[in-house]
Amino acid sequence: MPGSYIPSEYLPVFITLVLGTCFAVGALVLGELLRPRRPYAEKLSIYESGNIPVGEPRTRFDVRFYVIGMLFVVFDVEAVFLYPWAVAFGNIGLLGFWSMIFFLAIILVGYLYDWKKGALE
Amino acid sequence: MLPEFFFGYFACAILGLAMLTVTRKNLVHSVLWMLLLFLHIACLYLFLNAEFLAVIQVIVYAGAILVLFLFLVMLLNLREEHEARRFVKAWQGRLAVCILLLTVIVISVYKAAVQPTGGYSITFINEMGHTKVLGTVLFNQYVLPFLMTALVLFVPMVAAIVLAMKERKR
Numbered sequence: 001m002p003g004s005y006i007p008s009e010y011l012p013v014f015i016t017l018v019l020g021t022c023f024a025v026g027a028l029v030l031g032e033l034l035r036p037r038r039p040y041a042e043k044l045s046i047y048e049s050g051n052i053p054v055g056e057p058r059t060r061f062d063v064r065f066y067v068i069g070m071l072f073v074v075f076d077v078e079a080v081f082l083y084p085w086a087v088a089f090g091n092i093g094l095l096g097f098w099s100m101i102f103f104l105a106i107i108l109v110g111y112l113y114d115w116k117k118g119a120l121e
Numbered sequence: 122m123l124p125e126f127f128f129g130y131f132a133c134a135i136l137g138l139a140m141l142t143v144t145r146k147n148l149v150h151s152v153l154w155m156l157l158l159f160l161h162i163a164c165l166y167l168f169l170n171a172e173f174l175a176v177i178q179v180i181v182y183a184g185a186i187l188v189l190f191l192f193l194v195m196l197l198n199l200r201e202e203h204e205a206r207r208f209v210k211a212w213q214g215r216l217a218v219c220i221l222l223l224t225v226i227v228i229s230v231y232k233a234a235v236q237p238t239g240g241y242s243i244t245f246i247n248e249m250g251h252t253k254v255l256g257t258v259l260f261n262q263y264v265l266p267f268l269m270t271a272l273v274l275f276v277p278m279v280a281a282i283v284l285a286m287k288e289r290k291r
Contacts, residue, residue: 006168084256
């Protein structure tokens with residue numbers, strides 16, 4: 001029955017996760033409890049490689065970077081589809097094979113359009 | 122008992138994290154809570170015997186979609202003290218939206234098949250391997266929806282360029 005399934009082979013992952021979380025939180029809490037607290041203006045100022053901080057820490061991004069991010073997502077999803085396609089290659093027949101080729105062709109058209117428009121410059 | 126315990130934890134955690142995500146004033150904190158939310162959803166998939174989906178959730182959502190969210194945060198460059206104006210103050214509207222959403226969820230839960238349909242039982246999937254089963258089903262029965270995802274991926278590629286180029290010409 002779905003819902004009553006325990007992924008027991010993931011127990012090592014779970015243990016690692018719990019140990020890692022305990023270590024990270026424990027180190028932070030322990031450090032907070034143990035360290036001496038003597039703040040002064042010099043120490044509290046923003047660290048910028050020893051220089052006096054210049055300008056705003058948050059600056060506005062150019063839209064171009066968003067296009068790069070979008071391309072990253074698209075190719076990520078494409079790789080995700082390629083993986084089951086490759087694993088099940090023996091079971092999918094000609095239709096499955098050509099559907100993936102067609103899929104890649106559509107993505108390629110979009111990529112070439114981006115390239116030609118100079119979004120990758 | 123144990124599966125119910127885990128499901129209860131993940132359901133409560135997902136709800137709580139979703140609330141934290143939408144109520145934070147600081148956008149970067151919001152995105153970080155969202156990362157934790159995506160990881161919890163991945164764990165929930167794992168408990169539903171959807172191993173491949175869990176990994177995809179981590180790779181695509183926690184990896185790629187979150188990057189887009191961070192880009193948006195930096196693109197908009199919103200301040201913590203940014204005061205948002207509420208568009209609609211009427212509580213009736215909110216209630217209507219809640220009831221509508223709840224109706225959709227309840228109907229879909231009742232309509233959903235509790236048992237795995239076809240020959241794909243848990244033991245069969247475990248024997249054959251999650252990814253292989255998924256690939257076989259996807260590229261035999263669902264070729265057309267798969268090709269439509271290509272178009273769905275194609276549209277933002279072109280749309281982002283068109284919008285970004287318009288911005289630069291100005």
